[in-house]
Amino acid sequence: MNERVAIIGVGYTQLRPVSSDVSFREMIYEAAVRAYEDAGIEPRDVDTFVAISEDYHEGTAIFDEYVPDQLGAVLKPVHTITQDGLTALASCVMQIKTGLFNIAVLEGHSKASNILYPSHIDAFALDPVTVRPLGFNPVFLAGLEMQRFLVETGNTEYHCGLVVAKNRATAIKNPIAAYPAEISIEDVLSSNPVSFPLKELDIARKADGAFVIVLAKESVAKRLSPYPVYVEGVGWLQDTPNIEMRDLVSSLYLTGAANMAYREAGIRNPIREIDFAEIDDTFSYKELQHIEFLGIARPGESGEMLEEGYFDIDGEFPVNPSGGNIGCGYMYDSSSLRGVYEAVLQLRGFAAERQIPDVETALIASWRGIPTASGGVVILSNRE
Amino acid sequence: MEFKGKSLKDRDFKEKNILYTDWHVKAHYAWDCGVALSKFFEGLKEGKLYGRSCPECGRVVIPPRMFCELCFKPTDKWVLLKDEGRINTFSVSYVNTDASRREKPNVPAVIEIEGASEGMGILHLVAHPEKIEWENLEEVLSMIKIGTKVKAVWKPSNEREGAITDIKYFVPVKEE
Amino acid sequence: MHFPQKVAVLGAGLTKFMRRAQETPKELAFEAAKMALDEAGLTIDDIDAVVLVTAPDAFDGVHMNGEYLADGAGGSKKPYMRSFVGGGSGVFGIINGWYHIASGHFRTCLVVAEEKMSSSMPHPQGTFNAIYDQFTERPLGVNLLWIFSLEMNRYMSVHKVPLETIALVAKKNKKNGLDHPCTQAGIAGDYTVEEIVNSEIMCWPVTRLMVSTVSDGAGALVLASEDFAKKVTDKPIWIEGVGWCLDTSYWTNRDLYYPKYVEYAARMAYDMAGIKDPRKEIHVVEPYDPFAYKELHHLEGLLLADKGEAPKLLEKGFWDRDTETGIPSSPSGGLLGVGNPIAAAGLMKVAEIFWQVKGTAGKRQAKREVKRGLAQAWGDLMQVGTVVILGK
Numbered sequence: 001m002n003e004r005v006a007i008i009g010v011g012y013t014q015l016r017p018v019s020s021d022v023s024f025r026e027m028i029y030e031a032a033v034r035a036y037e038d039a040g041i042e043p044r045d046v047d048t049f050v051a052i053s054e055d056y057h058e059g060t061a062i063f064d065e066y067v068p069d070q071l072g073a074v075l076k077p078v079h080t081i082t083q084d085g086l087t088a089l090a091s092c093v094m095q096i097k098t099g100l101f102n103i104a105v106l107e108g109h110s111k112a113s114n115i116l117y118p119s120h121i122d123a124f125a126l127d128p129v130t131v132r133p134l135g136f137n138p139v140f141l142a143g144l145e146m147q148r149f150l151v152e153t154g155n156t157e158y159h160c161g162l163v164v165a166k167n168r169a170t171a172i173k174n175p176i177a178a179y180p181a182e183i184s185i186e187d188v189l190s191s192n193p194v195s196f197p198l199k200e201l202d203i204a205r206k207a208d209g210a211f212v213i214v215l216a217k218e219s220v221a222k223r224l225s226p227y228p229v230y231v232e233g234v235g236w237l238q239d240t241p242n243i244e245m246r247d248l249v250s251s252l253y254l255t256g257a258a259n260m261a262y263r264e265a266g267i268r269n270p271i272r273e274i275d276f277a278e279i280d281d282t283f284s285y286k287e288l289q290h291i292e293f294l295g296i297a298r299p300g301e302s303g304e305m306l307e308e309g310y311f312d313i314d315g316e317f318p319v320n321p322s323g324g325n326i327g328c329g330y331m332y333d334s335s336s337l338r339g340v341y342e343a344v345l346q347l348r349g350f351a352a353e354r355q356i357p358d359v360e361t362a363l364i365a366s367w368r369g370i371p372t373a374s375g376g377v378v379i380l381s382n383r384e
Numbered sequence: 385m386e387f388k389g390k391s392l393k394d395r396d397f398k399e400k401n402i403l404y405t406d407w408h409v410k411a412h413y414a415w416d417c418g419v420a421l422s423k424f425f426e427g428l429k430e431g432k433l434y435g436r437s438c439p440e441c442g443r444v445v446i447p448p449r450m451f452c453e454l455c456f457k458p459t460d461k462w463v464l465l466k467d468e469g470r471i472n473t474f475s476v477s478y479v480n481t482d483a484s485r486r487e488k489p490n491v492p493a494v495i496e497i498e499g500a501s502e503g504m505g506i507l508h509l510v511a512h513p514e515k516i517e518w519e520n521l522e523e524v525l526s527m528i529k530i531g532t533k534v535k536a537v538w539k540p541s542n543e544r545e546g547a548i549t550d551i552k553y554f555v556p557v558k559e560e
Numbered sequence: 561m562h563f564p565q566k567v568a569v570l571g572a573g574l575t576k577f578m579r580r581a582q583e584t585p586k587e588l589a590f591e592a593a594k595m596a597l598d599e600a601g602l603t604i605d606d607i608d609a610v611v612l613v614t615a616p617d618a619f620d621g622v623h624m625n626g627e628y629l630a631d632g633a634g635g636s637k638k639p640y641m642r643s644f645v646g647g648g649s650g651v652f653g654i655i656n657g658w659y660h661i662a663s664g665h666f667r668t669c670l671v672v673a674e675e676k677m678s679s680s681m682p683h684p685q686g687t688f689n690a691i692y693d694q695f696t697e698r699p700l701g702v703n704l705l706w707i708f709s710l711e712m713n714r715y716m717s718v719h720k721v722p723l724e725t726i727a728l729v730a731k732k733n734k735k736n737g738l739d740h741p742c743t744q745a746g747i748a749g750d751y752t753v754e755e756i757v758n759s760e761i762m763c764w765p766v767t768r769l770m771v772s773t774v775s776d777g778a779g780a781l782v783l784a785s786e787d788f789a790k791k792v793t794d795k796p797i798w799i800e801g802v803g804w805c806l807d808t809s810y811w812t813n814r815d816l817y818y819p820k821y822v823e824y825a826a827r828m829a830y831d832m833a834g835i836k837d838p839r840k841e842i843h844v845v846e847p848y849d850p851f852a853y854k855e856l857h858h859l860e861g862l863l864l865a866d867k868g869e870a871p872k873l874l875e876k877g878f879w880d881r882d883t884e885t886g887i888p889s890s891p892s893g894g895l896l897g898v899g900n901p902i903a904a905a906g907l908m909k910v911a912e913i914f915w916q917v918k919g920t921a922g923k924r925q926a927k928r929e930v931k932r933g934l935a936q937a938w939g940d941l942m943q944v945g946t947v948v949i950l951g952k
Contacts, residue, residue, distance in 0.1 A: 081643055133407075426694075
């Protein structure tokens with residue numbers, strides 16, 4: 001199909017450290033109702049549904065079973081993508097582009113608080129023969145990578161602390177954020193060491209919540225929505241699952257995913273052609289690494305640019321105007337849908353106190369977290 | 385065409401002819417029951433079965449839910465149901481939850497609950513009305529079939545904890 | 561460009577199906593992928609995107625199993641996507657690959673299905689308990705066989721089908737399985753109805769010979785756009801239709817005697833393929849048969865028989881491999897006759913239709929002329945239908 005695909009509805013729940021008052025079904029229903037209202041549709045208007053989940057994040061084998069009811073998707077084409085939100089968004093885009101579907105719905109959620117031993121689950125993702133038996137808490141991988149990245153690029157722990165302070169403070173203006181706070185760089189640097197050089201406050205804390213996103217082909221979007229936001233490019237890439245073989249300095253998965261998305265969107269110079277970005281910051285250094293390997297800054301330059309305020313919400317290239325995973329809470333694979341939600345609000349001009357003026361094009365970039373090297377990139381714009 | 389694959393025998397593990405690593409994952413969860421199931425479980429604690437009704441389609445559903453999955457509207461009323469119903473389907477299981485064999489079978493069934501809309505069933509066990517335990521397949525088939533009326537047998541109230549197992553099982557009852 | 565872009569199947573690969581494979585999950589995935597690439601005459605460098613399917617992570621014993629399997633499946637440094645609809649995943653992987661190409665995003669896509677159930681100890685059954693609702697069902701001490709035997713009893717009772725007739729499915733498929741080169745040791749054979757009905761009762765009405773085994777194995781298919789396919793082959797096999805559908809998770813609120821979700825998925829695929837009368841236009845079928853009754857249940861959902869009629873047609877030999885007037889069903893031997901490494905078993909069914917349509921199924925080739933065939937899988941809590949139609 002030669003038409004573009006647009007986002008015409010977004011639904012959310014408040015992100016919270018715990019959500020014991022609602023079941024996952026009730027939580028997702030709340031986000032779905034908001035998304036359908038926002039898009040001006042009923043679930044029966046939807047042609048295909050995609051949900052994201054990983055069984056061990058849910059505590060259920062084949063979580064796909066529990067997807068349809070709370071989306072109004074009973075007896076409809078529904079499938080799960082066991083990957084991050086942006087890869088699943090790419091699935092929706094491809095389905096619409098076949099020309100057979102007018103409207104697609106994407107759902108992602110987190111009940112991270114229900115997982116009693118999350119680091120044991122993370123460890124269960126390590127190679128069962130060569131890595132897992134070593135018995136480390138898998139967060140050590142972030143320590144290894146952070147160390148290599150800082151040494152090779154010349155960025156510093158101070159810069160990482162600055163990322164945390166920026167994102168926590170930015171989140172103060174985001175009403176759905178779970179972890180807004182005024183904290184100092186010193187607070188971060190003096191927080192408990194976890195896996196040198198990684199410290200406690202460098203790590204995004206987890207949150208519960210749900211997002212539902214409605215997509216449609218351009219002709220339908222224009223009919224239904226006064227402010228469609230177009231998907232100009234999608235990209236996703238797997239580096240290598242073998243941690244021993246990875247280049248720990250560069251997040252090559254995002255370089256590859258970005259090249260794919262930039263090509264589709266016709267972007268040659270990202271820093272000039274894109275106005276702001278929502279970029280994975282599950283660990284503080286990841287924001288800097290991702291900025292550099294998405295081609296927004298040259299390797300080694302992101303820290304200084306950050307110090308100059310370049311990536312602040314009122315800077316030249318705002319990064320994580322929502323507050324990012326560090327300010328809003330980490331939702332595993334659904335974290336990137338918060339990025340999409342924020343970008344849609346900004347591009348519609350609905351971001352209230354944290355609105356960035358005159359924005360046309362946004363970049364969202366995701367990483368699947370430890371121990372993966374895979375991620376996705378989406379380019380959105382409000383250009384007719 | 386050549387199809388690859390080297391098949392092993394149990395013996396190869398026992399005799400350590402092959403190498404393997406062993407891991408037990410600590411996968412524990414505390415799932416939030418939410419609004420609908422919290423009320424449902426509180427009801428079970430009191431020896432009551434609650435359903436929920438949809439103002440759009442009028443269905444009374446069990447297990448209860450805060451929204452109707454067909455109309456996509458909030459459900460709006462709690463409906464007290466009877467602790468009896470009819471067997472929609474059943475089977476006679478000689479296999480335990482860990483795949484080991486049972487000497488005597490148990491009987492899982494889908495039970496359509498009286499007072500809920502037609503076809504609204506829950507999964508539970510059906511026991512022998514006097515002996516509780518079933519002897520064998522023949523005994524089960526002689527006493528129950530699809531459509532048989534059954535009634536819940538509850539744990540004593542001081543042992544109930546707000547769980548589906550507060551109903552010990554259902555037993556077949558005589559038709560009036 | 562015309563959309564959806566036509567999608568061709570260029571090659572298929574399978575490993576043997578085994579109770580315990582020595583190969584790691586990655587190695588199984590690699591062997592199947594390599595074989596599919598070889599049949600297509602391609603290398604991994606010709607592949608633009610990779611799709612992986614595998615059923616619950618608990619079998620392989622790796623969280624985020626898709627990530628772990630990526631290099632074995634040929635997904636390193638590539639756009640790599642894992643889709644998941646439980647037991648329906650093997651056929652869904654092809655649908656996932658189909659939309660990669662039908663959308664115009666990619667020229668080629670390698671679809672890999674892997675399952676290593678034997679890694680799960682003490683028995684893979686334990687994993688299946690976690691498919692039930694954690695609030696209202698799991699505390700009852702469930703096992704996977706329950707849901708099948710409950711559905712089977714409902715189906716038999718509503719249509720008054722004798723157990724002996726259902727046993728004929730196992731008889732047919734276990735015999736067909738003797739001719740499949742990947743058949744798991746000890747599961748195919750020439751059984752009598754009495755042997756099947758009187759085999760050990762697992763969960764009445766299901767007996768041991770009416771249920772498929774647990775298995776290790778992998779399968780792969782290479783998909784390509786029309787332009788690409790025409791460069792490498794004169795006789796491409798096309799994906800003519802795909803369909804999928806998911807029913808409510810409240811399975812105790814549904815009448816299990818009929819799989820509406822399979823019917824909806826089939827109608828979607830028939831519409832796409834322009835099929836008006838499937839009983840005339842489908843020449844061979846691979847319905848999902850993890851349990852004997854399931855094949856009949858699914859043939860009805862696929863609209864290839866009226867409700868309650870599939871067993872009667874079975875008695876008449878309508879679904880036999882050498883039928884001249886009927887529709888051969890599970891000529892591969894199916895899950896009952898070849899083995900059931902879940903996602904790989906679903907893909908095996910699509911591979912069988914590919915080889916049947918291509919005319920290279922050897923001893924398993926249907927007697928009647930095959931221009932078009934259908935593969936279907938099922939999954940979740942009696943909930944998912946996935947359908948793929950291939951044709952010349």
